[in-house]
Amino acid sequence: MRILSGIQPTGRFHWGNYFGAIRQYIDLQNGQDTAFYFIANLHALTTVREKSRLVQNTLDAAIDLLSLGLDPNRATLFVQSDVPEVSELCWILMTTTPMGLLERCHAYKDKKAKGLTADAGLFSYPVLMAADILLYDSELVPVGEDQIQHVEVCRDIAGSFNHSFGEVFVLPKAYVVKDTAKVPGLDGGKMSKSYGNAVDVFEEIKLQRKKIMGIVTDSRPMEEPKNPEGDHLFELYSLFASAEQTKLLAETYCRGGFGYGGVKKELLVLAESYFAEARLRREELSARPEKVREILAEGAARARKKASEVLQRVKQACGIVILPTL
Protein backbone atom coordinates (compact mmCIF):
# COMPACT_ATOMS: atom_id res chain seq x y z
CA MET A 1 0.00 0.00 0.00
CA ARG A 2 1.28 3.50 -0.83
CA ILE A 3 0.50 6.12 1.79
CA LEU A 4 0.82 9.87 1.34
CA SER A 5 -0.17 13.01 3.15
CA GLY A 6 0.78 16.65 3.23
CA ILE A 7 0.47 19.38 5.81
CA GLN A 8 0.69 23.12 5.28
CA PRO A 9 3.39 25.17 7.01
CA THR A 10 0.99 27.95 7.91
CA GLY A 11 1.82 28.10 11.64
CA ARG A 12 2.74 25.79 14.47
CA PHE A 13 0.89 22.48 14.79
CA HIS A 14 -1.90 22.17 17.32
CA TRP A 15 -3.49 19.22 19.09
CA GLY A 16 -6.08 18.91 16.29
CA ASN A 17 -3.35 18.55 13.66
CA TYR A 18 -1.55 16.01 15.79
CA PHE A 19 -4.46 13.74 16.72
CA GLY A 20 -6.33 14.29 13.45
CA ALA A 21 -3.44 13.72 11.07
CA ILE A 22 0.17 13.56 12.31
CA ARG A 23 -0.38 10.66 14.70
CA GLN A 24 -1.75 8.61 11.80
CA TYR A 25 1.32 9.46 9.70
CA ILE A 26 3.48 8.00 12.42
CA ASP A 27 1.35 4.89 13.00
CA LEU A 28 1.24 4.15 9.28
CA GLN A 29 4.99 4.49 8.74
CA ASN A 30 5.57 1.46 10.92
CA GLY A 31 3.97 -1.20 8.71
CA GLN A 32 5.14 -2.72 5.45
CA ASP A 33 3.74 0.18 3.43
CA THR A 34 5.58 2.94 1.59
CA ALA A 35 4.84 6.25 3.28
CA PHE A 36 5.47 9.70 1.76
CA TYR A 37 4.82 12.84 3.83
CA PHE A 38 5.47 16.37 2.69
CA ILE A 39 5.27 19.97 3.81
CA ALA A 40 2.83 21.73 1.50
CA ASN A 41 4.61 25.07 1.04
CA LEU A 42 3.08 25.70 -2.41
CA HIS A 43 -0.36 25.42 -0.85
CA ALA A 44 0.70 27.69 2.02
CA LEU A 45 1.57 30.36 -0.53
CA THR A 46 -2.17 30.90 -0.99
CA THR A 47 -2.25 32.42 2.52
CA VAL A 48 1.29 33.20 3.76
CA ARG A 49 2.60 36.28 1.97
CA GLU A 50 5.77 36.89 3.92
CA LYS A 51 8.94 35.27 2.67
CA SER A 52 10.78 34.88 5.97
CA ARG A 53 7.69 33.48 7.68
CA LEU A 54 7.15 30.84 5.00
CA VAL A 55 10.82 29.77 5.18
CA GLN A 56 10.74 29.57 8.99
CA ASN A 57 7.38 27.78 9.07
CA THR A 58 8.66 25.20 6.59
CA LEU A 59 11.70 24.39 8.70
CA ASP A 60 9.60 24.40 11.89
CA ALA A 61 7.11 22.00 10.34
CA ALA A 62 9.91 19.58 9.47
CA ILE A 63 11.41 19.80 12.97
CA ASP A 64 7.97 19.33 14.56
CA LEU A 65 7.14 16.27 12.45
CA LEU A 66 10.50 14.64 13.16
CA SER A 67 10.24 15.43 16.88
CA LEU A 68 6.76 13.92 17.02
CA GLY A 69 8.12 10.63 15.73
CA LEU A 70 8.21 10.76 11.96
CA ASP A 71 11.19 8.54 11.14
CA PRO A 72 13.09 9.35 7.93
CA ASN A 73 14.31 5.74 7.78
CA ARG A 74 10.76 4.45 7.57
CA ALA A 75 8.99 7.26 5.75
CA THR A 76 10.04 9.77 3.11
CA LEU A 77 9.77 13.38 4.32
CA PHE A 78 10.16 16.22 1.84
CA VAL A 79 9.10 19.74 0.95
CA GLN A 80 6.43 19.95 -1.76
CA SER A 81 8.28 22.52 -3.92
CA ASP A 82 11.41 20.34 -3.99
CA VAL A 83 9.54 18.08 -6.40
CA PRO A 84 8.74 20.52 -9.24
CA GLU A 85 7.04 17.70 -11.19
CA VAL A 86 3.99 18.41 -9.04
CA SER A 87 3.39 21.80 -10.64
CA GLU A 88 3.62 20.28 -14.13
CA LEU A 89 1.13 17.55 -13.22
CA CYS A 90 -1.13 20.16 -11.65
CA TRP A 91 -1.42 21.99 -14.98
CA ILE A 92 -2.09 18.78 -16.90
CA LEU A 93 -4.87 17.86 -14.44
CA MET A 94 -6.30 21.35 -14.62
CA THR A 95 -7.09 20.78 -18.31
CA THR A 96 -9.59 18.01 -17.54
CA THR A 97 -10.99 19.36 -14.25
CA PRO A 98 -14.54 20.71 -14.48
CA MET A 99 -14.95 24.23 -13.03
CA GLY A 100 -18.11 23.14 -11.23
CA LEU A 101 -16.14 20.61 -9.21
CA LEU A 102 -13.85 23.33 -7.86
CA GLU A 103 -16.71 25.78 -7.29
CA ARG A 104 -18.15 23.31 -4.78
CA CYS A 105 -14.94 23.03 -2.72
CA HIS A 106 -15.27 24.52 0.76
CA ALA A 107 -12.18 26.74 1.00
CA TYR A 108 -13.22 28.68 -2.11
CA LYS A 109 -16.95 28.54 -1.39
CA ASP A 110 -16.51 29.86 2.17
CA LYS A 111 -14.36 32.75 1.02
CA LYS A 112 -16.84 33.66 -1.69
CA ALA A 113 -19.76 33.40 0.76
CA LYS A 114 -18.00 35.98 2.94
CA GLY A 115 -17.92 38.32 -0.03
CA LEU A 116 -14.12 38.09 -0.36
CA THR A 117 -12.37 37.72 -3.68
CA ALA A 118 -10.37 34.55 -4.13
CA ASP A 119 -7.13 34.13 -6.06
CA ALA A 120 -6.88 31.57 -8.84
CA GLY A 121 -4.47 29.72 -6.50
CA LEU A 122 -7.14 29.22 -3.85
CA PHE A 123 -9.68 28.22 -6.49
CA SER A 124 -7.40 25.58 -7.98
CA TYR A 125 -5.97 24.47 -4.62
CA PRO A 126 -7.73 21.06 -4.83
CA VAL A 127 -6.11 20.39 -8.23
CA LEU A 128 -2.64 20.88 -6.75
CA MET A 129 -3.67 18.60 -3.91
CA ALA A 130 -4.81 16.01 -6.46
CA ALA A 131 -1.45 16.31 -8.21
CA ASP A 132 0.29 15.75 -4.85
CA ILE A 133 -1.60 12.53 -4.36
CA LEU A 134 -1.62 11.16 -7.92
CA LEU A 135 2.06 11.89 -8.59
CA TYR A 136 3.08 9.04 -6.27
CA ASP A 137 0.35 6.50 -7.15
CA SER A 138 -0.89 7.00 -3.57
CA GLU A 139 -3.60 4.67 -2.37
CA LEU A 140 -4.28 5.87 1.17
CA VAL A 141 -4.31 9.47 2.40
CA PRO A 142 -4.41 10.01 6.19
CA VAL A 143 -6.23 13.29 6.98
CA GLY A 144 -8.69 14.87 9.38
CA GLU A 145 -12.37 15.22 8.55
CA ASP A 146 -12.08 18.60 6.81
CA GLN A 147 -9.86 17.17 4.06
CA ILE A 148 -12.13 14.28 3.05
CA GLN A 149 -13.83 16.44 0.44
CA HIS A 150 -10.48 17.21 -1.19
CA VAL A 151 -9.57 13.52 -1.42
CA GLU A 152 -12.96 12.85 -3.03
CA VAL A 153 -12.29 15.66 -5.50
CA CYS A 154 -8.93 14.05 -6.26
CA ARG A 155 -10.72 10.81 -7.11
CA ASP A 156 -13.06 12.73 -9.43
CA ILE A 157 -10.16 14.50 -11.11
CA ALA A 158 -8.31 11.20 -11.59
CA GLY A 159 -11.48 9.58 -12.90
CA SER A 160 -12.05 12.40 -15.35
CA PHE A 161 -8.46 12.14 -16.65
CA ASN A 162 -8.65 8.35 -16.89
CA HIS A 163 -11.89 8.71 -18.83
CA SER A 164 -10.14 10.83 -21.45
CA PHE A 165 -6.77 9.06 -21.61
CA GLY A 166 -7.09 5.52 -20.25
CA GLU A 167 -6.33 3.97 -16.86
CA VAL A 168 -3.40 6.22 -15.92
CA PHE A 169 -4.11 7.01 -12.28
CA VAL A 170 -4.66 4.96 -9.18
CA LEU A 171 -7.75 6.17 -7.27
CA PRO A 172 -6.85 7.05 -3.64
CA LYS A 173 -8.92 6.75 -0.47
CA ALA A 174 -8.94 9.01 2.58
CA TYR A 175 -7.86 7.35 5.82
CA VAL A 176 -9.71 8.92 8.73
CA VAL A 177 -9.67 7.81 12.34
CA LYS A 178 -13.22 8.51 13.45
CA ASP A 179 -12.56 9.29 17.11
CA THR A 180 -10.03 12.00 16.34
CA ALA A 181 -11.26 13.25 12.96
CA LYS A 182 -12.55 16.48 14.52
CA VAL A 183 -10.73 17.53 17.67
CA PRO A 184 -12.60 20.30 19.49
CA GLY A 185 -10.96 23.60 20.31
CA LEU A 186 -11.08 25.57 23.56
CA ASP A 187 -14.50 26.94 22.63
CA GLY A 188 -16.00 23.59 21.62
CA GLY A 189 -15.86 24.32 17.85
CA LYS A 190 -13.38 22.52 15.57
CA MET A 191 -9.84 23.29 16.73
CA SER A 192 -8.19 25.40 14.05
CA LYS A 193 -5.40 27.93 13.93
CA SER A 194 -7.76 30.31 12.17
CA TYR A 195 -10.32 30.29 15.01
CA GLY A 196 -7.98 31.29 17.85
CA ASN A 197 -9.14 28.24 19.81
CA ALA A 198 -6.09 26.01 19.45
CA VAL A 199 -3.53 24.61 21.85
CA ASP A 200 -0.21 24.23 20.05
CA VAL A 201 1.74 21.05 20.63
CA PHE A 202 5.02 22.79 21.44
CA GLU A 203 3.91 26.05 22.98
CA GLU A 204 5.04 26.97 26.47
CA ILE A 205 3.44 24.95 29.23
CA LYS A 206 2.57 28.18 31.03
CA LEU A 207 0.54 29.35 28.06
CA GLN A 208 -1.13 25.95 27.68
CA ARG A 209 -2.13 26.11 31.35
CA LYS A 210 -3.67 29.54 30.89
CA LYS A 211 -5.65 28.33 27.88
CA ILE A 212 -6.92 25.12 29.48
CA MET A 213 -7.82 26.72 32.79
CA GLY A 214 -9.78 29.31 30.80
CA ILE A 215 -12.03 26.77 29.05
CA VAL A 216 -15.63 27.76 29.66
CA THR A 217 -17.61 24.88 31.16
CA ASP A 218 -21.27 24.64 32.05
CA SER A 219 -22.40 26.58 35.06
CA ARG A 220 -24.73 24.06 36.71
CA PRO A 221 -24.04 23.22 40.38
CA MET A 222 -21.17 20.82 41.04
CA GLU A 223 -23.43 18.13 42.52
CA GLU A 224 -25.50 17.74 39.34
CA PRO A 225 -24.70 14.82 37.03
CA LYS A 226 -23.20 15.90 33.69
CA ASN A 227 -23.18 14.29 30.26
CA PRO A 228 -19.63 13.54 29.04
CA GLU A 229 -20.84 13.18 25.46
CA GLY A 230 -20.26 16.34 23.45
CA ASP A 231 -18.39 17.96 26.35
CA HIS A 232 -15.22 19.40 24.83
CA LEU A 233 -13.17 19.26 28.03
CA PHE A 234 -14.02 15.57 28.31
CA GLU A 235 -13.12 15.02 24.65
CA LEU A 236 -9.77 16.75 25.04
CA TYR A 237 -9.06 14.75 28.19
CA SER A 238 -9.81 11.47 26.43
CA LEU A 239 -7.22 12.25 23.72
CA PHE A 240 -4.46 11.90 26.28
CA ALA A 241 -5.95 9.51 28.82
CA SER A 242 -5.91 5.71 28.82
CA ALA A 243 -9.19 3.89 28.13
CA GLU A 244 -9.45 3.18 31.86
CA GLN A 245 -8.93 6.84 32.83
CA THR A 246 -11.51 7.93 30.26
CA LYS A 247 -14.03 5.43 31.57
CA LEU A 248 -13.50 6.63 35.14
CA LEU A 249 -13.96 10.25 34.15
CA ALA A 250 -17.14 9.39 32.22
CA GLU A 251 -18.50 7.75 35.38
CA THR A 252 -17.54 10.80 37.44
CA TYR A 253 -19.40 13.07 34.99
CA CYS A 254 -22.52 10.91 35.17
CA ARG A 255 -22.38 10.80 38.97
CA GLY A 256 -21.82 14.56 39.38
CA GLY A 257 -20.20 16.08 42.46
CA PHE A 258 -16.89 17.03 40.86
CA GLY A 259 -15.23 20.29 39.82
CA TYR A 260 -14.14 21.07 36.27
CA GLY A 261 -10.99 22.72 37.66
CA GLY A 262 -9.69 19.32 38.76
CA VAL A 263 -10.36 17.82 35.32
CA LYS A 264 -8.49 20.68 33.66
CA LYS A 265 -5.48 20.18 35.92
CA GLU A 266 -5.43 16.46 35.16
CA LEU A 267 -5.65 17.17 31.45
CA LEU A 268 -2.62 19.45 31.73
CA VAL A 269 -0.57 16.83 33.53
CA LEU A 270 -1.48 14.16 30.97
CA ALA A 271 -0.76 16.42 28.00
CA GLU A 272 2.58 17.52 29.42
CA SER A 273 3.79 13.99 29.92
CA TYR A 274 2.36 12.86 26.55
CA PHE A 275 4.56 15.30 24.63
CA ALA A 276 7.53 15.41 27.04
CA GLU A 277 9.83 13.24 24.90
CA ALA A 278 8.86 15.05 21.72
CA ARG A 279 9.73 18.36 23.39
CA LEU A 280 13.21 17.06 24.24
CA ARG A 281 13.75 15.79 20.70
CA ARG A 282 12.60 19.16 19.38
CA GLU A 283 15.22 20.97 21.43
CA GLU A 284 17.95 18.69 20.10
CA LEU A 285 16.83 18.98 16.47
CA SER A 286 16.36 22.76 16.56
CA ALA A 287 20.04 23.02 17.36
CA ARG A 288 20.86 21.04 14.18
CA PRO A 289 18.98 22.64 11.28
CA GLU A 290 21.61 21.30 8.83
CA LYS A 291 20.64 17.75 9.79
CA VAL A 292 16.98 18.57 9.10
CA ARG A 293 17.86 20.04 5.69
CA GLU A 294 19.82 16.90 4.88
CA ILE A 295 16.81 14.71 5.74
CA LEU A 296 14.58 16.88 3.53
CA ALA A 297 17.04 16.75 0.62
CA GLU A 298 17.27 12.96 0.81
CA GLY A 299 13.48 12.75 1.02
CA ALA A 300 13.06 14.98 -2.03
CA ALA A 301 15.48 12.86 -4.06
CA ARG A 302 13.52 9.71 -3.22
CA ALA A 303 10.19 11.38 -3.94
CA ARG A 304 11.40 12.78 -7.28
CA LYS A 305 12.39 9.35 -8.47
CA LYS A 306 8.81 8.10 -8.17
CA ALA A 307 7.36 11.42 -9.33
CA SER A 308 9.31 11.49 -12.58
CA GLU A 309 8.24 7.93 -13.43
CA VAL A 310 4.56 8.74 -12.92
CA LEU A 311 4.78 12.08 -14.73
CA GLN A 312 6.40 10.34 -17.71
CA ARG A 313 3.52 7.85 -17.77
CA VAL A 314 1.00 10.71 -17.69
CA LYS A 315 2.72 12.65 -20.48
CA GLN A 316 2.90 9.57 -22.66
CA ALA A 317 -0.79 8.96 -22.08
CA CYS A 318 -1.91 12.43 -23.12
CA GLY A 319 0.59 13.14 -25.89
CA ILE A 320 2.93 15.60 -24.18
CA VAL A 321 6.02 13.95 -25.66
CA ILE A 322 8.82 14.88 -28.01
CA LEU A 323 7.57 14.20 -31.53
CA PRO A 324 8.88 10.93 -32.87
CA THR A 325 10.88 11.33 -36.09
CA LEU A 326 8.65 10.46 -39.00
Ligand code: ADP
Ligand atom coordinates in the same frame (compact mmCIF):
# COMPACT_ATOMS: atom_id res chain seq x y z
P1 ADP B 1 -6.06 24.37 10.50
O1 ADP B 1 -7.56 24.14 10.44
O2 ADP B 1 -5.61 24.67 11.87
O3 ADP B 1 -5.62 25.41 9.49
P2 ADP B 1 -5.00 22.48 8.60
O4 ADP B 1 -6.16 22.74 7.69
O5 ADP B 1 -3.64 23.00 8.20
O6 ADP B 1 -5.37 22.99 10.06
O7 ADP B 1 -4.93 20.89 8.83
C1 ADP B 1 -3.79 20.06 8.73
C2 ADP B 1 -4.23 18.61 8.98
O8 ADP B 1 -4.75 18.49 10.31
C3 ADP B 1 -5.34 18.15 8.05
O9 ADP B 1 -5.16 16.76 7.75
C4 ADP B 1 -6.59 18.36 8.86
O10 ADP B 1 -7.65 17.52 8.46
C5 ADP B 1 -6.10 18.04 10.28
N1 ADP B 1 -6.86 18.81 11.28
C6 ADP B 1 -6.88 20.16 11.42
N2 ADP B 1 -7.66 20.54 12.45
C7 ADP B 1 -8.17 19.39 12.96
C8 ADP B 1 -9.06 19.10 14.04
N3 ADP B 1 -9.56 20.06 14.81
N4 ADP B 1 -9.35 17.81 14.28
C9 ADP B 1 -8.84 16.82 13.52
N5 ADP B 1 -8.00 17.01 12.49
C10 ADP B 1 -7.66 18.28 12.20
Ligand code: TRP
Ligand atom coordinates in the same frame (compact mmCIF):
# COMPACT_ATOMS: atom_id res chain seq x y z
N1 TRP C 1 -4.84 20.59 1.94
C1 TRP C 1 -4.22 19.92 3.04
C2 TRP C 1 -4.50 20.70 4.35
O1 TRP C 1 -4.79 21.87 4.32
C3 TRP C 1 -2.73 19.80 2.85
C4 TRP C 1 -2.39 18.97 1.65
C5 TRP C 1 -1.85 19.43 0.48
C6 TRP C 1 -2.59 17.56 1.52
N2 TRP C 1 -1.67 18.39 -0.36
C7 TRP C 1 -2.11 17.22 0.22
C8 TRP C 1 -3.10 16.58 2.35
C9 TRP C 1 -2.16 15.92 -0.27
C10 TRP C 1 -3.16 15.26 1.87
C11 TRP C 1 -2.68 14.95 0.57
O2 TRP C 1 -4.39 20.14 5.40
